Amino acid sequence: MTGDERTVVVEREFSHPPEKLWRALTLPHLIEEWLMKNNFRPVQGHHFNLQGEWGGVLDCEVLIVEQNKRLSYTWNFPHENQEFNLESVVTFTLTPTDTGTRLRMEQRGFRPHQKQAYQGAKFGWRNFFSALEGVLERS
Amino acid sequence: MTGDERTVVVEREFSHPPEKLWRALTLPHLIEEWLMKNNFRPVQGHHFNLQGEWGGVLDCEVLIVEQNKRLSYTWNFPHENQEFNLESVVTFTLTPTDTGTRLRMEQRGFRPHQKQAYQGAKFGWRNFFSALEGVLERS
Numbered sequence: 001m002t003g004d005e006r007t008v009v010v011e012r013e014f015s016h017p018p019e020k021l022w023r024a025l026t027l028p029h030l031i032e033e034w035l036m037k038n039n040f041r042p043v044q045g046h047h048f049n050l051q052g053e054w055g056g057v058l059d060c061e062v063l064i065v066e067q068n069k070r071l072s073y074t075w076n077f078p079h080e081n082q083e084f085n086l087e088s089v090v091t092f093t094l095t096p097t098d099t100g101t102r103l104r105m106e107q108r109g110f111r112p113h114q115k116q117a118y119q120g121a122k123f124g125w126r127n128f129f130s131a132l133e134g135v136l137e138r139s
Numbered sequence: 140m141t142g143d144e145r146t147v148v149v150e151r152e153f154s155h156p157p158e159k160l161w162r163a164l165t166l167p168h169l170i171e172e173w174l175m176k177n178n179f180r181p182v183q184g185h186h187f188n189l190q191g192e193w194g195g196v197l198d199c200e201v202l203i204v205e206q207n208k209r210l211s212y213t214w215n216f217p218h219e220n221q222e223f224n225l226e227s228v229v230t231f232t233l234t235p236t237d238t239g240t241r242l243r244m245e246q247r248g249f250r251p252h253q254k255q256a257y258q259g260a261k262f263g264w265r266n267f268f269s270a271l272e273g274v275l276e277r278s
Binding site for chain 1: 195
């Protein structure tokens with residue numbers, strides 16, 4: 001990955017402790033409820049897939065696992081058309097607050113010409129965070 | 140496509156005339172509101188993409204355009220892993236009723252081993268239909 005790239009950042013405060021957010025970020029059956037079907041494991045180097053409802057699939061690899069603090073994995077979508085081909089990295093950072101946890105999601109790797117993917121991710125992560133909120137309320 | 144395949148069918152009654160549903164099924168800016176970003180055109184043989192919020196993309200081709208009655212297109216996701224590789228066909232059928240329109244969506248082409256994609260589509264289309272309901276209320 002060289003040259004210019006754009007980054008999507010979404011931050012939200014949750015009224016739950018970091019341990020509870022960490023569970024939702026790392027347990028496959030909970031990840032599925034707010035993000036996508038998956039075969040995730042919180043093990044550095046583990047390869048996994050995230051599968052969308054409509055049949056699409058992402059290729060991912062775990063990069064960083066710092067329990068209750070930081071989780072990072074690649075979020076790649078290989079495609080022959082460079083408009084769609086995506087090589088990105090998602091990093092979640094959890095910071096304890098007086099009332100719960102601030103969750104920061106950063107997705108970097110969008111190329112300047114990938115405006116649609118970039119805009120889609122901005123919108124998508126807001127939806128994912130709202131779904132995550134629901135999972136935390138129920139779990 | 141040979142051998143066994145499974146089909147997802149979702150049907151719902153909408154309190155709007157077929158002409159209004161047809162608009163939502165065929166105008167790109169409306170399709171984007173309930174389904175995905177796209178470069179659709181209601182022209183047989185037109186190739187287009189549906190792009191998910193998270194960066195994934197489907198390859199599609201228009202097969203049937205019968206105004207206000209029937210719309211069909213391929214819904215393909217090429218992937219080297221046969222668990223994910225999907226060659227399917229989506230067909231919408233609009234039937235006028237006393238109070239509006241019955242919309243039937245049929246997606247065929249799931250292979251027997253593609254249980255996750257099949258289950259995901261069943262769930263996904265219910266969500267898409269709910270979003271479509273919202274678009275029809277607003278438009």
